[in-house]
Amino acid sequence: MQSFDLVKPSTLAEAVSALAADGAQALSGGQTLIPVMKQRLAAPSVLVSLGGIAEMRGVAAAQGVLRIGAATPHAAVAREAAAHYPALAKLAGGIGDPAVRNRGTIGGSLANNDPSACYPSAALASGATIVTNRRQIAADDFFQGLFTTALQEGEIITEVQFPIPERAAYVKFEQPASRFALTAVFVAKYANGVRVAVTGASNDGVLRWKAAEERLSANFSASALSDLNLSGADMMADLHGSGDYRAHLAKVLTGRAVAAS
Known part of the structure; x- marks a missing residue:
């Protein structure tokens, strides 16, 4: 890892100003950026830490919407969202291990958009x-x-x-070494329809399974998916599973999420 300066702003305005410097990069929980820097795949000259900005932390619910500050750690989301959005809280509580959950943040996860990360599926399925x-x-x-x-x-x-749904569930088939999703599905049912998001599977990252959404909006039951299938040709293939395997997992996990919601 190369040397760098660390700036710790206390307000959003200070952070925006610090990021205007040449070679500056935002640091949230650091669960991806720091390992990447150790491998010398990134070398920012200035890290602007967002963790000390109070206005970017916290969980609050009002008028059917759960608002989460981007610098809020996963562990805090797991605790504080449980009374308002249990499926999201369960997702947060299943990310990585205690060290990751107490350092990693929701904003950092979404900004990184890892194809196997959990939060992108929650954000997409929740609209x-x-x-x-x-x-x-x-x-x-x-x-x-x-x-x-x-x-x-x-x-x-x-x-x-x-937006807080009427019913929701997140089901993850975990890759045991990394605890990322080999494939995972988030299903959220709202008054105007159902949204289904799949992570850990597609070559293009997190995706909405719109055919499943149409079926489940008409009949919110796992049986509604019986003759639906995703194409394995569009899925990732590696030593952990083929594209066809991930496509099959996505269907199975969607059914389980419907049943669990």
Whole structure:
């Protein structure tokens, strides 16, 4: 790892100003960035820590929406969201191990957009809004491929707004070594329909399974998926599983999520 300067702003305005410096990069929980820097795959000259910004932390629910500050650690989401959005709280409580859950943040996870991360599926299935220091971005527009999002240079996620569903569940088939999702599915049922998001499977990252959404909106039952299948050709294939295997897992896990919600 190369040397760097660390800036710890206490306000969002200070963070935005610090990120304007050449070679500056935002540091949230550091669960991805620090290992990448250790491997010399990234070498920012300035790290701007977001963890000390009080306005970017915390969980609150009002008028059917759960608002989570982007610098809120997974462990805090697991505790504080449980009374409002149990499926999201369960997801947060199953990320990594205690060390990761107490350091990693929801904003950092969404900004990184790892194809096997848990939070992108929750945001997409919930129709969440990702709030930044510049604008509001619908989850459908935010995720743009592997490790790619709609964020622009210097843009910081400040908050994530989750409409609270009538019913929801997250089911993860875990890769035991990394505890990332080999494949996982988040299902959320709202008054105007059902949304289904799959992570850990597609070559393009997190995706909505719209055919399943249509079926479940008409009949919220695992049996509604009986003759539906995803194409294995569009799925990741590695030593842990083929594309066909991941496509099959996505269908099975969607049924389990419906049953569990």
